[in-house]
Amino acid sequence: MTRSVFVINAGSSSLKYQLVDVDSGRALAGGLIERIGETTGEAKHEAPGIETVVERRMISDHEHAFGWLLQQFDRHGPSLDGAQLLGVGHRVVQGGARFDRAVRIDEDVQQQIEDLAPLAPLHNPANLQGIRSARATFPGYPHVAVFDTAFHLTIPPAAHRYAIDARVAAEHRIRKYGFHGTSHQFVSRRLAELLGRPLDEVNSIVLHLGNGASATAVRGGRSIETSMGMTPLAGLVMGSRSGDIDPGVIFHLHRMAGLSVDEIDTLLNKRSGLLGLTGTGDMRDVLQAADAGIERAVEALEIVGHRLRGTVGAYLAHLGRTDAIAFTAGIGENAARVREVALAGLEGLGIVLDPERNAGRGERRISADGSAIEVWVVPTNEELEIARQVADLVG
Amino acid sequence: MTRSVFVINAGSSSLKYQLVDVDSGRALAGGLIERIGETTGEAKHEAPGIETVVERRMISDHEHAFGWLLQQFDRHGPSLDGAQLLGVGHRVVQGGARFDRAVRIDEDVQQQIEDLAPLAPLHNPANLQGIRSARATFPGYPHVAVFDTAFHLTIPPAAHRYAIDARVAAEHRIRKYGFHGTSHQFVSRRLAELLGRPLDEVNSIVLHLGNGASATAVRGGRSIETSMGMTPLAGLVMGSRSGDIDPGVIFHLHRMAGLSVDEIDTLLNKRSGLLGLTGTGDMRDVLQAADAGIERAVEALEIVGHRLRGTVGAYLAHLGRTDAIAFTAGIGENAARVREVALAGLEGLGIVLDPERNAGRGERRISADGSAIEVWVVPTNEELEIARQVADLVG
Ligand SMILES: Nc1ncnc2c1ncn2[C@@H]1O[C@H](COP(=O)(O)OP(=O)(O)O)[C@@H](O)[C@H]1O
Ligand SMILES: Nc1ncnc2c1ncn2[C@@H]1O[C@H](COP(=O)(O)OP(=O)(O)O)[C@@H](O)[C@H]1O
CATH class of the missing domain: 3.30.420.40 (ATPase, nucleotide binding domain)
Structure with a gap:
């Protein structure tokens, strides 16, 4: 039945x-x-x-x-x-x-x-x-x-508060909320299963890389840090969003380029990221262009990789001890090259990919056998996670 | 003579x-x-x-x-x-x-x-x-x-470019420039001397923590990443500056709080950071308040620490192999408690402070003997660095 x-x-x-x-x-x-x-x-x-x-x-x-x-x-x-x-x-x-x-x-x-x-x-x-x-x-x-935000409410104040006027923040509810929570929760839980260990003992980093992209540090099943902020604009390089940027750039664009706040909002949310860097917001096209040696696509991948490596490093620090890293969503599940640039040069931190496994398909471990931190591809399923949460609540 | x-x-x-x-x-x-x-x-x-x-x-x-x-x-x-x-x-x-x-x-x-x-x-x-x-x-x-920016011109495009429309960036010269370069250069060079190794073989992280604050990853004497951006607003929590913040917060403040761009600029540059969180922008006062158990000062220190730990982690990733970390400037040289929260919980990444050395004074190593990555306090001297560069050029 x-x-x-x-x-x-x-x-x-x-x-x-x-x-x-x-x-x-x-x-x-x-x-x-x-x-x-x-x-x-x-x-x-x-x-x-x-x-x-x-x-x-x-x-x-x-x-x-x-x-x-x-x-x-x-x-x-x-x-x-x-x-x-x-x-x-x-x-x-x-x-x-x-x-x-x-x-x-x-x-x-x-x-x-x-x-x-x-x-x-x-x-x-x-x-x-x-x-x-x-x-x-x-x-x-x-x-x-x-x-989308619920999973991230366990993030402690040290990580979810911005260093701005405390009254302004309270009045306008300004803090980090984070997004993609349903996916991060699903993937971090599945990852613990795949490692064969109890959820509350596993520390992991989940990289949800789709059109929107976010990273989350999960300690024992609870989110302790994530890359999106009060809005989904912050953090990683996305399809059409800039991710992190010096806020001073906004003031500069307003004064020097004469752009209105709405125009800058549109610029950063809709005309930035892969799209702004290369002319296409679709990672498949960027990868194809990079393979064909098109300079701006190659550079865009390097920017994406740099941002990812920095985020992984930051989360290694926040977690103190990390068991595994999981890639998920359209890019995370399918783009071996992005996974490769995201973790390139991190061997010294205990992260070693296996190129053949990385080139494979489906849910699987992609780290080398000697890698202190395991790396996995874990397909996300937000609908299933939602369905399960509904069933738990009313079933 | x-x-x-x-x-x-x-x-x-x-x-x-x-x-x-x-x-x-x-x-x-x-x-x-x-x-x-x-x-x-x-x-x-x-x-x-x-x-x-x-x-x-x-x-x-x-x-x-x-x-x-x-x-x-x-x-x-x-x-x-x-x-x-x-x-x-x-x-x-x-x-x-x-x-x-x-x-x-x-x-x-x-x-x-x-x-x-x-x-x-x-x-x-x-x-x-x-x-x-x-x-x-x-x-x-x-x-x-x-x-102030010269030392950072070695930062590669992957790190100095923002993920925004490439033409807009080129037209308005939008990129990461970084600041405090004279200090980062002085300290990273001195650190190599203190380690007794040639500059071009030393990878280090310099944490310049004054009223303005920035971190730099230095590979073999060359800056490869820094926390300030196109302007000195980005990065770490500072005396009165917010450091990194979701750019979406600016759009929100404009629309929901009705603040003008100039007002938001002032808010983030002059009324944020320690000042915005605690009412004082002077770290001595914040530390005193925290010692007296004042909640908002304790929380501010946690925010400062969290941001620093994330930055250190990111730079460990960018460097791949890190030899040493140096603290400098007013806070970095004098505030043992800030150095402690900045590196708390990073033992798993090979960073272990020695509490007694950390409590001392002057130029010195403050890591424990077993620490894979050495940690030092290195007083900065920007005037001397400037004088030396002048002498090298015209002497
Ligand atoms: N085989 C593939 N190789 C590389 N990228 C892919 C592949 N399949 C999908 N993608 C990328 O995944 C992204 C969309 O991911 P998805 O998770 O569906 O996004 P969202 O749910 O955020 O809209 C697009 O950039 C797309 O190019
Ligand atoms: N003994 C101390 N303990 C803690 N903080 C200190 C101490 N001395 C100076 N500071 C802090 O150093 C900061 C100023 O650093 P400084 O490098 O002089 O700043 P800048 O050059 O950027 O103006 C202030 O926040 C001050 O409180």
């Missing part, structure tokens, strides 16, 4: 869903509805054993999107009735200093997610729209919010 | 000078003129064997300040004629991507320092005023510019 959770990730104009079998971890169905509210939306529904449905049509709002997806389950399957639905899990980006774990959604929780909107103006309102529509669509089921 | 250099550090409303015996390294005289241009200036002149002169009086401009100091040498000594002056050394903050070493000043160099003013709007124009006045005051001598 299946026990399943319906997992929802709602953006301002998109809706991603997955029906997850919590016990096997398998996706029973999934889909993506894009350009909601525009005249030409696109909707996709897929499941093992059925032909993928793709429709181009106008989808006016999130409620309409849910109507569409219910129809697909009805028409093409799988049957939601047969899926033994335990509840609905919602990815919520910003849980602030309040939510340190998944929580059952009620009016009060919705209000709190709304109160946190100033800290995630692009995400929380959209997540909330998804929650409202989903509660109308699946009225009989428990709904659970799973926060 | 003495060979001396007159060293000048000109701020917009201040003038610091020192007459340095380049061979012995001793200061033959020194002074500080403050609040130039205001109605109540203050001027001090001191030298071994003479009573310190302190005058409160109006000093209208830098030329006037030079007039005053010449008078003091005339009246109270020491005699400038007897000092066998080789030349005059000027501290210049921003040398851009152009000046990788000290350079003899001519009209062309002055023009280039002026062209770099947009990158150091508070400093280069003042440095230039000092240069102009000094050339008028000491017309017969070679004048040399010694740049």
Whole structure:
């Protein structure tokens, strides 16, 4: 008998869903509805054993999107009735200093997610729209919010506070929240399993490298430091985001280049990172260009590698003793060359890759046998992690 | 016979000078003129064997300040004629991507320092005023510019480039320049002497912790990474500067707190760091408060320590193999507690302090005998470094 959770990730104009079998971890169905509210939306529904449905049509709002997806389950399957639905899990980006774990959604929780909107103006309102529509669509089921930030609430003040005016920070809730928490939690837990050791004895560094990228230092299953900050702009070099940069650059750009704050925001969030350095934000293209000897792609990889090495070094210091490093997400799982530059020259710190293992595929150890710190590729699965947290809470 | 250099550090409303015996390294005289241009200036002149002169009086401009100091040498000594002056050394903050070493000043160099003013709007124009006045005051001598940034020009692109739009960066000369270079150079060189090894074989981390603070990774006498950025705002927690912070915080403060760019600039540069966290920017007061158990001072020290440990870890990674770490400047030389928190928990990385040595005074090793990486306190002497570079160039 299946026990399943319906997992929802709602953006301002998109809706991603997955029906997850919590016990096997398998996706029973999934889909993506894009350009909601525009005249030409696109909707996709897929499941093992059925032909993928793709429709181009106008989808006016999130409620309409849910109507569409219910129809697909009805028409093409799988049957939601047969899926033994335990509840609905919602990815919520910003849980602030309040939510340190998944929580059952009620009016009060919705209000709190709304109160946190100033800290995630692009995400929380959209997540909330998804929650409202989903509660109308699946009225009989428990709904659970799973926060991107929750896993990082164990980060101590020494690491989550910025060195700014303490009253200003308190008034405007300025601190490091961190993101990708669901992924870091999933991967660090899986890593402990793979090492065959109890979670609370394993110290690890998780490098989640996707379009967004972040690193987390995990001590005994708890996040103690992460590279994103109050917003997802800080830290590593990303697809289109700069990651860390001297804040003085912003003042300089404002004064000398005459850019407005909004323009600089767009510059650093949307036109920087790989995109700003090379003209493409897609790592596959950057790697291809680097292989072809294109200078700016080669240099971009060096910048990416330098930033990663510095972060790994910093986290080795924060952890004191590190058992393993895990790479995950689109780049982390698939780009051997990035993993190589990320750890190049760290042999003296006990980190030695095995080139052949690094060139392989799938979940595996990629460090050499003599490496004091093991290195692994661990595919992430945020939907499964959300489903499990929902099941734990309501199952 | 003495060979001396007159060293000048000109701020917009201040003038610091020192007459340095380049061979012995001793200061033959020194002074500080403050609040130039205001109605109540203050001027001090001191030298071994003479009573310190302190005058409160109006000093209208830098030329006037030079007039005053010449008078003091005339009246109270020491005699400038007897000092066998080789030349005059000027501290210049921003040398851009152009000046990788000290350079003899001519009209062309002055023009280039002026062209770099947009990158150091508070400093280069003042440095230039000092240069102009000094050339008028000491017309017969070679004048040399010694740049805070020069030592860091060896930092490779992977470390000095930000991950932003490459054209914007090129157009506005946005990159990491780094500062305190004269100090980092002096200390890393002295450290190699103390280790009894050739400079080009020593890898070190220098922690310059004063009101401004920066860390540098030095490989074989060359800077390969530093914590300050395009401006001196980036990196470590400082007296009144935040150091690193999620750039997204700036956008948030602008939108949510309604602060202007100038106000945020002031907040991060003048009201942050120790001052913002505790109410005082002076580390002595913070340490006293922490000893008295005042919570916000204890927490500030933890934030300072966390940032330092992360930086040390990052530089261990960048260096691959590290021989020694040196603490310098006001805090680095004098605050045993800060050195302790900076390296706490790094035993696993081969760094072990000896508490008794750490509690001592003066230039010395403070690591335990078994520490794989040696740790030293090395008092900095930027005036002497400037004097030596002048002597090397013109002597
Ligand atoms: N085979 C591959 N080799 C290199 N990079 C890859 C590969 N597959 C995907 N990527 C990269 O992964 C990134 C997207 O990762 P992903 O985790 O899907 O991002 P996100 O979930 O943050 O949108 C893109 O930069 C893409 O180029
Ligand atoms: N004995 C001491 N113990 C602790 N901190 C000290 C001591 N002496 C000086 N400091 C600190 O050193 C800092 C100033 O360092 P300094 O190198 O003179 O700064 P800068 O040259 O950048 O202005 C101040 O925070 C001061 O409190």
